[in-house]
Amino acid sequence: MPSQPPLPPLLAPYLSAQPEASLTLVSSILGATSNWLTLRFLHASLSTSSNLNASLGLGESHNGSKKVVLVSFLRGWEFWRAEAKRLGLDLARLADKKQFAFVDGLSELFSAPQTVNAMPSVPSIASGPTRTSLPFRSQPGAVPGRGPPSAAPALAMNNDNLARSQTEQGIVKKLHFSGRGIAALDALERDIASVIQLQKSSMEDGEELLLIIDQPDFLLAATGPVMGIGATEMAEWVSGLQQHVHATIVTLAADSPLIHNASTSGHQMATPVESEHAAFAISLAHRARSVMQLRTLETGAARDVSGVLRISRGGGADDSVEERELLYYIQRDGGLSVFGRGES
């Protein structure tokens, strides 16, 4: 299989040009995850190698003139940093340059709100060797013992992790969920909007801000109707965030039970998670300009094909989106090749 550049030519037009106020929905299933595509979106927006773009016949204007805010609900900072490194993107450096910002919706989403400094101080009380971090305890706001049960695994945290969380501190904004219903979502929106505003403050003319929300369906599944959050509220939350940025990309799971059990032709009663997820995913598809659907081959696993990418026009599409179905293959080293059916 011929090696392709980090942005395969077939895929490049879909990744680089996002019109204003557009929503792109990326749907994945368990066997065909969307992380590689999210990374390609990052690469298309953040990579500064202009000769790559020239070789693809794209205008210079698309390149290096974008800022990205990545909100991830299923993956932490370490994952994205390591994976982006394999593509040649140094996210930490880009974050220093205020080109990139990461919002962590995973690690402390349901922990009680604490300052980043106070968090490592909780284990430091119990375990002697980490006494070196004692100065952190001088924070008066953090009351020891008020920590959530999840603080217990943190006992295993060693100095290395401690140091890492300090470097994360400047880059990563951690989301905390508190309260219920619309108010809780509004608080999350404010947190993300503050990161967006920080990025915008250093923006030059002609720069565009791209927001990537990775798997917000986790938030819906973790809260759900009992917390007063349903598909409508989540979709409103997304459109609220959309108003702050130039373009938005949302990734979602579209596994069969999450989508089809709630349909009217379903034979059994759908659970709240199933029906809320289906409503959320489908209503986002109705709003989206384009929907990129990832799935595995219907004919079973193949040695040289990882899955199928179908790009369709969503409900809010204009005629500018060309619909396609492509095959992709992710090599062992993380390299990607994208090709049409019957080609190699």
Place this chain on the structure above:
Amino acid sequence: MAPLNLSHRRTHNLLLISKLLSLRDTASPLTLLQDSLEQPATPLIKEYIRRAKLSKVHVTLIAFETLKAPDGVDAFVSARHKSPENIVKEVAAAYQPSTSAAPSKRRLIIIDAINPLLSSRRLDAGFHLPTFLGSFIAPASPTAKADTSLVVTYHQDVPGLPQQNPYSPSPLTMLTYLATSIITLHSFSHILAQKAARDRSLVAPVFGLKEEQEGVLLGRLDKLRGTNAAEGIVLELEHRRKSGRGVLEWYLLPPASRYSPQQVKEIVTLLDDNVLYNPPMELDTNAGDEEPKSTFELGLTERQRREREGVVLPYFDAQQGNGPGEGGRILYDMGEEDDFDEEEDEI
């Protein structure tokens, strides 16, 4: 029944859809558009706005989904984080008919998706859908009187909330009951594929979510794009006249690239008039004037036909009742080319 019926439908039903889309005579105060991911209502809404602009109708868009106001919208009301009462108030405030203008000023209110409202958890139990919709069509203040048409889009494939009250009808039932016209949208290429399957007595194919294939949300792939073939939207219209009589018709709306934005002439056609959907019957048209080819002359000349018509067949002769024994006579009129031979021929 087809030909006569078709021309009748062509005249009346095309007039009807023209009236409905151009909002003439407020033919339909509440139109319900039922769309799906396979065929979103966006092109039809654009067509509504285009026609409204041509006839200088005031357009208000109540946006539950749309972020940016499309071209041609006079008032854009974002419904995000707003209670139904506030939406009604804002919509009423968005349009102030000047008293000096013509008294019958028309207004179009479009709701881009009603689903978020119907499945919102913020709604109190007192929310009443008919009142909400009615307050747009017939505002409480008589000063703001205008001929208002309301177009509501409902996404059929978005699952709604489970019924709170098992005895009350579902919101969709309520909407279809209230609506004066219901337009269900289909993709033309899907309709063609389903018709092709039906013509062969096969099970009609399904697309998109209905395929129930893992990872597939949308089945639409415009393979036909650019071939100028099966582009367009099929509109399945159910219109309730004031008399109570219902009209059912299938129409085809061509894609917007096929006509100029200023075009006034009707662009919607009957689906049955489409060549792809209803191809002309090859055999019927040709059989009339062409005969099987042969080296023999199988036709009749005019004279031969006349003489053949003049022949009295034996059973007509037998019915004259000239008594028994007369049957079986040979009836023969001599022609001028017959050569009578006394010895051989006996009559």
